[in-house]
Amino acid sequence: MQTIRVDTPSAKYDVVTGAGLLRSLRPRIEQAVGRLPRRVFVLTSAPIWALWGHCMQPSFAEPPVVLLLEPGERYKTLASVERLLRQMAAAGADRGSLLIAFGGGIVGDLGGFLAAVFMRGIAYVQVPTTFLSQVDSSVGGKVGVNLPEGKNLVGAFHHPRAVFADIDTLSTLPDRELRAGLMESVKAGIIRDRSLVRYMEQHSAEILARNSRALEKVIAASIRMKAAVVHKDEREGGLRMILNFGHTVGHALEQATAYKALLHGEAVAWGMIAALHIARARRSVNAAQLQRLERLIHLYGPLPALKLRAPRVMAATGGDKKNLGGVRRFVLPVGIGDACVVEDVTPAELDAAVRFMLAQAAEKTA
Numbered sequence: 001m002q003t004i005r006v007d008t009p010s011a012k013y014d015v016v017t018g019a020g021l022l023r024s025l026r027p028r029i030e031q032a033v034g035r036l037p038r039r040v041f042v043l044t045s046a047p048i049w050a051l052w053g054h055c056m057q058p059s060f061a062e063p064p065v066v067l068l069l070e071p072g073e074r075y076k077t078l079a080s081v082e083r084l085l086r087q088m089a090a091a092g093a094d095r096g097s098l099l100i101a102f103g104g105g106i107v108g109d110l111g112g113f114l115a116a117v118f119m120r121g122i123a124y125v126q127v128p129t130t131f132l133s134q135v136d137s138s139v140g141g142k143v144g145v146n147l148p149e150g151k152n153l154v155g156a157f158h159h160p161r162a163v164f165a166d167i168d169t170l171s172t173l174p175d176r177e178l179r180a181g182l183m184e185s186v187k188a189g190i191i192r193d194r195s196l197v198r199y200m201e202q203h204s205a206e207i208l209a210r211n212s213r214a215l216e217k218v219i220a221a222s223i224r225m226k227a228a229v230v231h232k233d234e235r236e237g238g239l240r241m242i243l244n245f246g247h248t249v250g251h252a253l254e255q256a257t258a259y260k261a262l263l264h265g266e267a268v269a270w271g272m273i274a275a276l277h278i279a280r281a282r283r284s285v286n287a288a289q290l291q292r293l294e295r296l297i298h299l300y301g302p303l304p305a306l307k308l309r310a311p312r313v314m315a316a317t318g319g320d321k322k323n324l325g326g327v328r329r330f331v332l333p334v335g336i337g338d339a340c341v342v343e344d345v346t347p348a349e350l351d352a353a354v355r356f357m358l359a360q361a362a363e364k365t366a
């Protein structure tokens with residue numbers, strides 16, 4: 001069991017990770033929020049509640065009010081928010097109520113948003129159940145929903161009172177979801193933590209076999225990295241941008257494939273490869289480092305093929321426009337374990353990186 005403190009100007013809370021947390025949730029939540037309020041709401045989705053609800057339920061003297069969100073990004077909407085806020089109001093939620101967001105990143109983002117806006121803000125706790133949500137989305141206070149015009153366009157900063165990442169829940173996660181989530185840990189290592197890179201290189205078999213000790217190590221290191229970054233830059237004024245390593249091209253790939261062909265972590269993996277290519281061309285990483293990091297990324301594959309042409313990807317990054325300046329920030333690794341943000345990547349550099357990535361995708365996924 002490991003506890004990592006998140007300390008930002010607007011909130012301080014613990015992220016606890018380890019096995020068996022669901023069964024001991026009550027005293028832990030009480031420690032974080034004081035006595036359990038009369039009304040506890042659990043936002044989850046039916047499959048997660050069916051798999052893991054029974055482990056959580058004994059924590060409550062009175063059964064919580066269970067709010068269900070349909071699984072899938074297309075339900076991360078304001079329509080769901082309105083429906084769920086009305087359910088909360090009808091069930092007697094008040095300022096003192098507590099919400100527990102119990103699920104993957106979609107449940108976490110939407111649950112945090114419900115807690116941010118219900119009566120201008122109530123307390124909530126994150127209980128993330130996917131690898132990605134345990135290492136990334138549950139920490140840092142960014143909550144929100146999508147609009148038809150784009151992802152995460154509506155949101156708030158609202159930190160949870162605590163995060164409980166129970167590693168046991170990962171035992172039912174589909175393999176592809178685990179591998180995609182691990183890409184955010186690969187990212188964490190590359191930008192900020194050499195020893196995490198080394199650990200993930202040396203222990204991929206245990207990690208992918210879901211050995212609890214190995215998972216706990218990777219998850220705790222990833223959270224520690226994010227907590228340290230958010231501590232220094234809560235609102236993404238500067239340093240927090242480095243968390244977007246791999247995400248400029250990653251988001252473009254997700255958008256160009258209509259969010260259907262790739263999981264987020266898979267898109268980020270290809271995006272990291274493109275960014276690494278730019279870093280290599282600028283001598284920010286050397287040939288041996290490039291090779292080592294590419295190998296690490298593919299260790300947590302297989303990555304799906306990219307059935308896209310370069311101009312389509314360039315258009316999705318906005319990189320086909322003349323003026324990249326200030327709009328397309330790029331995070332480039334500096335050696336292994338450090339990164340910088342640059343704003344002068346030229347369309348030609350980006351185009352070369354995208355072509356390199358597509359060629360590698362064609363070769364590796366043939």
Ligand SMILES: NC(=O)c1ccc[n+]([C@@H]2O[C@H](COP(=O)([O-])OP(=O)(O)OC[C@H]3O[C@@H](n4cnc5c(N)ncnc54)[C@H](O)[C@@H]3O)[C@@H](O)[C@H]2O)c1
Nearest residue numbers: 071104105106107129130132133136137142169170172173
């Ligand atoms: N707020 C942030 O800082 C931040 C950061 C990164 C990502 N996000 C958001 O996170 C979301 C993606 O999160 P995700 O990858 O967790 O996806 P997700 O919430 O869709 O979960 C993935 C799938 O796994 C299922 N699942 C969840 N837990 C399970 C378990 N223990 N066993 C079996 N199946 C399980 C879900 O029902 C779903 O089908 C996106 O909406 C993204 O925008 C937010």
Ligand SMILES: [Zn+2]
Nearest residue numbers: 184247264268
């Ligand atoms: Zn991400």
